[in-house]
Amino acid sequence: MSEVTRILDSIAQGDRKAAEELLPIVYEELRRLAAQKLSREKPGQTLQATALVHEAWLRLVDESFRYSSSRQFFLVAAEAMRRILVENARRKQSLKHGGHLQRVDAAHVEIVCPLPDDQLLMVDEALDRLATANPRAAEVVKLRFFAGLTEAQVAEHQGVSVATVQRTWVFARTWLFTEIQRDQNSAAGVSGNPPKSRI
Amino acid sequence: MNDEQDRLMDLFNEARAKGSDAERSAYLDAECSGDAALRRQVEALLEAHTRLGDFLKPPGDEALPSEGPGTVIGSYKLLEPIGEGGFGVVFMAEQLQPIHRKVAVKVIKPGMDTKQVIARFEAERQALALLEHPNIAKILDAGATESGRPYMVMELVHGVPITQFCDANDLTTEERLKLFLTVCEAVQHAHQKGIIHRDLKPSNILVTLHDCKPVPKVIDFGTAKALQQPLTEKTLFTAYGKLIGTPTYMSPEQAELSGLDVDTRADIYALGVLLYELLTGTTPFEAERLRSAAFDDMMRIIRQEEPPKPSTRVSTLGKRGIEVARRRQLDVVMLRRMLRGGSGLDRDEGAGERPRAALRDGQLAAAGHLAPPRTPSGGGWSAGADVPDAEVRVAAPDGGGAGRERDAGAGGGIDRLADRLS
Numbered sequence: 001m002s003e004v005t006r007i008l009d010s011i012a013q014g015d016r017k018a019a020e021e022l023l024p025i026v027y028e029e030l031r032r033l034a035a036q037k038l039s040r041e042k043p044g045q046t047l048q049a050t051a052l053v054h055e056a057w058l059r060l061v062d063e064s065f066r067y068s069s070s071r072q073f074f075l076v077a078a079e080a081m082r083r084i085l086v087e088n089a090r091r092k093q094s095l096k097h098g099g100h101l102q103r104v105d106a107a108h109v110e111i112v113c114p115l116p117d118d119q120l121l122m123v124d125e126a127l128d129r130l131a132t133a134n135p136r137a138a139e140v141v142k143l144r145f146f147a148g149l150t151e152a153q154v155a156e157h158q159g160v161s162v163a164t165v166q167r168t169w170v171f172a173r174t175w176l177f178t179e180i181q182r183d184q185n186s187a188a189g190v191s192g193n194p195p196k197s198r199i
Numbered sequence: 200m201n202d203e204q205d206r207l208m209d210l211f212n213e214a215r216a217k218g219s220d221a222e223r224s225a226y227l228d229a230e231c232s233g234d235a236a237l238r239r240q241v242e243a244l245l246e247a248h249t250r251l252g253d254f255l256k257p258p259g260d261e262a263l264p265s266e267g268p269g270t271v272i273g274s275y276k277l278l279e280p281i282g283e284g285g286f287g288v289v290f291m292a293e294q295l296q297p298i299h300r301k302v303a304v305k306v307i308k309p310g311m312d313t314k315q316v317i318a319r320f321e322a323e324r325q326a327l328a329l330l331e332h333p334n335i336a337k338i339l340d341a342g343a344t345e346s347g348r349p350y351m352v353m354e355l356v357h358g359v360p361i362t363q364f365c366d367a368n369d370l371t372t373e374e375r376l377k378l379f380l381t382v383c384e385a386v387q388h389a390h391q392k393g394i395i396h397r398d399l400k401p402s403n404i405l406v407t408l409h410d411c412k413p414v415p416k417v418i419d420f421g422t423a424k425a426l427q428q429p430l431t432e433k434t435l436f437t438a439y440g441k442l443i444g445t446p447t448y449m450s451p452e453q454a455e456l457s458g459l460d461v462d463t464r465a466d467i468y469a470l471g472v473l474l475y476e477l478l479t480g481t482t483p484f485e486a487e488r489l490r491s492a493a494f495d496d497m498m499r500i501i502r503q504e505e506p507p508k509p510s511t512r513v514s515t516l517g518k519r520g521i522e523v524a525r526r527r528q529l530d531v532v533m534l535r536r537m538l539r540g541g542s543g544l545d546r547d548e549g550a551g552e553r554p555r556a557a558l559r560d561g562q563l564a565a566a567g568h569l570a571p572p573r574t575p576s577g578g579g580w581s582a583g584a585d586v587p588d589a590e591v592r593v594a595a596p597d598g599g600g601a602g603r604e605r606d607a608g609a610g611g612g613i614d615r616l617a618d619r620l621s
Contacts, residue, residue, distance in 0.1 A: 114256070123255070134204040145255050170215075170248070171208045173255045178247045 004060040004073075011072045019076060026073075027080040029056045034084075034111055049085060049111050050148020053077045071157040075139065078146035085146075086124050089117035119180065126179040130172060137172040144169060210241045215248060266290075266306045272344050275304050275352060282402075287348075291355060302339060303356070303418075307349040327420065329392045334385035336405075336418040356416045358405030362476055364413065375477045378406065378415050383470060385417050390463045396420055399469035401476065475506075483507065 001009075004025060010018035030052055037052075053074070061073055088111065113120055131138035136158065143149045143157065151169065155162045210230055217223040223245070231238035266288075270277045274296040282289040287307040294302050327338045340352035359367070361382070365375050382404055389396065396403070396417065403419045476482050483506030 114253075134208070137204075137208070141255065167212045168208065171211055171244075174211070174244050174248045174251055177251055177254050178243055181247065 002060060002062050005062040008061065008072050019072065022072075022076045023080055026056060026060065026077050027083060029060055030077070030080055030084060033059070048148075049081050049113060049146065052111065053081055053147050074143055074147045074149060074157070078142040081146045082124065082127075082142065085111065085113045085120060089113070089120045092117055093121075122180045122183050123176055126176045126183070129179065130175060134172070134175075137168050137175070140165060140168045141172045141176070207237070207240060207244075210237070211244045211248075214241060214245055266344055266348070266350075270344075271295075272304065272306075272350055273340070273342055275302065277304060277306075292352075294352075301355045303336075303353045305351045305353065305419075306344065307351075326392060326394050330389055330394060330420060332385050332388045334381055334414065334416055335389060335420055336416050338420060353418060356405045356407060356418055358407035358416060360401040361404040361406050361415055361473070362401040364406035365477055366480070368413075372478060378413060379470075379474055379477055382415050382417065382473070385415070386466055386470060389417075389420055390466070394420060395463055396466050396469075399466055399473065401473065404473070 004022065007018045007022045007025075011022070033052055033055055056077060057070070057073055061070075115123060127138055127141060130141070139158070140154055143154045144151070149157070151162050151165045154169075155165045158165065210227070213230075214223050214226055217226055227238055227241060231241065266272065266277060268277055268279050268290070272292075275292040275294050277290040277292045278301075279291050280288050281291050281303065287305055289303055289305045292302050292304040294300050321341075324341075330337065336356050337354040338351060339354065341350065343349055358364075361378060364370075365378070370378070386396065386399070396419070398419060399417070404415055404417050406413050406415045408414070472482055484500055484504070
């Protein structure tokens with residue numbers, strides 16, 4: 001049994017601390033996979049975040065456990081991917097704002113994120129607020145956006161109908177959208193610029 | 200989730216579903232009376248929703264088809280969704296011209312190359328037009344919707360999947376075999392016209408009642424080929440979980456990724472799996488196991504593993520299996536050997552020789568020897584033991600060696616099986 005499978009098993013048995021153990025492992029695996037792929041691919045290739053998550057799943061979890069433990073795994077993997085994307089965005093932003101120009105090492109790989117960096121960082125913050133107000137909606141966003149699960153898969157994980165997932169998903173996206181818009185407007189207000197409307 | 204959030208989400212979704220601004224406004228008036236703050240929140244969300252666009256949509260995510268009830272495609276008006284598969288959504292629809300009737304329209308999801316799908320369909324259209332069989336649903340038309348998605352129009356069949364029908368009506372083994380035979384005849388008809396289904400499975404074989412008589416109908420002939428696309432590793436990632444629709448019914452040669460074209464034997468194999476399922480209530484390889492296996496493992500299982508004998512399979516189902524066996528008076532010794540196609544692999548030289556000879560003897564794709572069931576002696580059957588001696592022999596299609604037995608075709612053993620049943 002792989003280590004990850006063992007931890008997933010403990011989580012399933014109700015060991016909450018086990019999830020904390022799992023995060024760094026999945027996080028490292030995602031980065032390692034990304035670096036490995038990038039060194040093999042032709043220059044200019046980019047990596048899909050959700051494809052990486054699925055590959056990590058296939059590599060880390062024993063076949064016989066894949067079905068029963070996928071919920072815990074994808075929640076943790078979504079969180080790990082979220083951190084990687086946020087770190088990448090932060091790093092790029094600091095480089096852009098007059099940071100020193102350095103050769104980017106292999107661990108800092110380019111993973112495609114469908115959002116511009118500044119928006120990703122705002123989504124990251126707003127998602128924490130959503131997790132407090134509406135944990136289930138936040139979970140849908142994590143599983144859909146960072147782990148790339150389909151609506152049907154999320155429905156299976158949460159034990160609800162696909163229609164419920166669709167309703168929650170639209171609501172969560174709209175909710176985050178309004179939050180980000182408010183952030184942008186208030187940022188623009190402070191610096192005296194006209195409000196941007198570019199989302 | 201707290202109640203306030205719950206309520207906000209409900210109001211947002213309900214209001215969003217209203218057909219007009221007036222209706223929406225009236226709805227919110229009624230629901231939010233006295234709570235101006237709540238109403239402002241809902242309205243802010245509704246306003247934001249109109250500008251949402253693709254915000255947060257995962258890359259490569261398939262948007263739900265914008266075609267929905269009420270949409271008119273060509274001369275067809277979509278009525279209601281009646282099914283959803285890996286490739287698209289099937290709607291009941293009204294054909295408006297040249298004749299007025301109800302049809303089924305399959306709208307393909309985005310991501311398929313519309314031009315290629317339609318080109319492949321056109322290439323087969325002539326052949327499809329020759330399919331004239333009471334147990335095959337007709338393919339009527341194909342084209343592209345305004346949003347560029349391919350669609351196909353089929354005869355509308357009101358029915359339930361054959362396995363479901365058999366179980367819901369508690370059909371006996373004999374009745375099941377009779378239905379199965381009709382399906383074989385339909386498939387044989389298509390094969391003689393040079394058309395392979397490629398995706399035979401219970402949900403593509405619907406049973407309807409005509410004058411109280413069950414009539415199976417094979418649907419989706421010709422669509423699988425048009426939709427065929429090479430399986431690559433990429434497919435695994437973009438469509439994980441539904442990558443090839445139904446590996447349970449996939450023949451070994453289809454599980455080879457070498458891109459060799461499949462022939463009629465693929466359908467025969469699928470029919471064999473169907474027969475297995477009709478008789479034992481379960482498929483040779485557990486769908487769950489295939490689903491949870493990694494892509495390569497799954498392909499390996501289909502290509503190399505020997506499926507368990509139906510009797511073994513039934514006995515491993517524990518109580519349920521015994522129940523199935525008893526109720527259907529199923530005394531299956533063998534329904535065997537969906538051997539690996541192509542490679543010439545045959546690891547059943549010993550014990551299997553006799554049954555195989557019997558099989559060859561009949562040149563059977565499906566052969567049955569029916570006899571009255573034997574009552575088990577000695578206080579019933581214990582789970583784990585093989586179902587005792589049997590006089591029913593049902594042979595599944597065989598792809599052994601160069602597939603010589605499956606070469607016999609869907610109709611090969613029909614006459615003989617039919618004789619036994621009549």
